[in-house]
Amino acid sequence: MSSDRPIRRIAINTGGGDAPGLNAVIRAATLAALHNGWEVLGIRRGYMGILEREVDGEPGVIPLTAHAVRGITHLGGTILGTTTRGNPFGLEVRQPDGTWGTMDRSGEIVGRFREMEIDALVAIGGDGSLNIAHALHEKGLPVIGVPKTIDNDLRATDVTFGFATAVEVATDAIGRLHSTAEAHQRVMVVQLMGRHTGWIALESGVAGGADVILVPEVPYSIELIAEKVRERDASGRRFSIVVVAEGARPRGGEPSYADPTGRYGGIADRIAAELAEATGKETRSMVLGHMQRGGSPIASDRNLALRFGAAAVRCIQEGALGTMVALQGQSIRAVPLKEAVGDIKRIEPDNDMIITARQLGISFGD
Numbered sequence: 001m002s003s004d005r006p007i008r009r010i011a012i013n014t015g016g017g018d019a020p021g022l023n024a025v026i027r028a029a030t031l032a033a034l035h036n037g038w039e040v041l042g043i044r045r046g047y048m049g050i051l052e053r054e055v056d057g058e059p060g061v062i063p064l065t066a067h068a069v070r071g072i073t074h075l076g077g078t079i080l081g082t083t084t085r086g087n088p089f090g091l092e093v094r095q096p097d098g099t100w101g102t103m104d105r106s107g108e109i110v111g112r113f114r115e116m117e118i119d120a121l122v123a124i125g126g127d128g129s130l131n132i133a134h135a136l137h138e139k140g141l142p143v144i145g146v147p148k149t150i151d152n153d154l155r156a157t158d159v160t161f162g163f164a165t166a167v168e169v170a171t172d173a174i175g176r177l178h179s180t181a182e183a184h185q186r187v188m189v190v191q192l193m194g195r196h197t198g199w200i201a202l203e204s205g206v207a208g209g210a211d212v213i214l215v216p217e218v219p220y221s222i223e224l225i226a227e228k229v230r231e232r233d234a235s236g237r238r239f240s241i242v243v244v245a246e247g248a249r250p251r252g253g254e255p256s257y258a259d260p261t262g263r264y265g266g267i268a269d270r271i272a273a274e275l276a277e278a279t280g281k282e283t284r285s286m287v288l289g290h291m292q293r294g295g296s297p298i299a300s301d302r303n304l305a306l307r308f309g310a311a312a313v314r315c316i317q318e319g320a321l322g323t324m325v326a327l328q329g330q331s332i333r334a335v336p337l338k339e340a341v342g343d344i345k346r347i348e349p350d351n352d353m354i355i356t357a358r359q360l361g362i363s364f365g366d
């Protein structure tokens, strides 16, 4: 893992929730690295494959050849598998007394990379995974991060891959809800992903013609949403579409949680019930959920992912380790990993999409 000898072997892993475009990054990074004459290894299920040697009865580390990455650009998911429970600094382990504890196995990862003579890791992940990658880099692992998340909440990059596809899926769903909403004169409430930020809700809500968009960054008042619905009714538009990010919360209140582990959920049901009560209208709620993460990436996500994968290899070549590839304007740049992690990118009140939405008459419930 020393930077003074030529690169011979690199590894790639994918961590956290899947996002459309992961396979495109894997393909581009692999082909670019093979082109340089390097060997490429894929680590399965985050860091589990390097810690356990075997994962689900298969080798934890697999060779990524040109054949292995053939025809995967358009495929959702990740050929390497992923996990949201694989933080090597705090892996869940069953204690002898049957209770669960955590164990730090990060040192083992650095050791395994040395043993296997892997010169650099391309870590593809969102905020959580890139935080882990950054911490491993501080421990001596040469890392390049690639920003992934449908939530688009990573700083230092204009956009993450996977986001555009999620917006497309959500926009289509909102469009389809219009039919039933209008035919039955109902209020339809649709819950989209976005725990801490409402990027998907904002962009798909505007594109899909929502009447109300609720995001975590703008706490709402149910009375103001009801007022908007009543106003529409009075003007002859007897249906309304409410788009809500899963992490949205009422003024002075908390987000809705699906369970005690902190998973978000339930906000659409809650708003639909409260709006039925406040307006006397028939309301329905739906949760789009993982539909937003699955399936084939749209062209712009494929291209962004391919660009990120190729750029990650250029970074390794140039010795720009401890960085994350980022889209800034039209260019792909390498930014220090520590600038990219730590805090997330929230929607600011003066965001142009927010201003545009307000000019279109869309309510944020505030």
Ligand code: F6P
Residues within 6 Å of the ligand: 017, 084, 126, 149, 150, 151, 193, 194, 195, 246, 264, 293
């Ligand atoms: O980070 C992406 C995300 O899609 C969030 O918006 C969502 O809350 C979360 O993943 C759900 O993850 P899972 O249900 O797979 O644990």
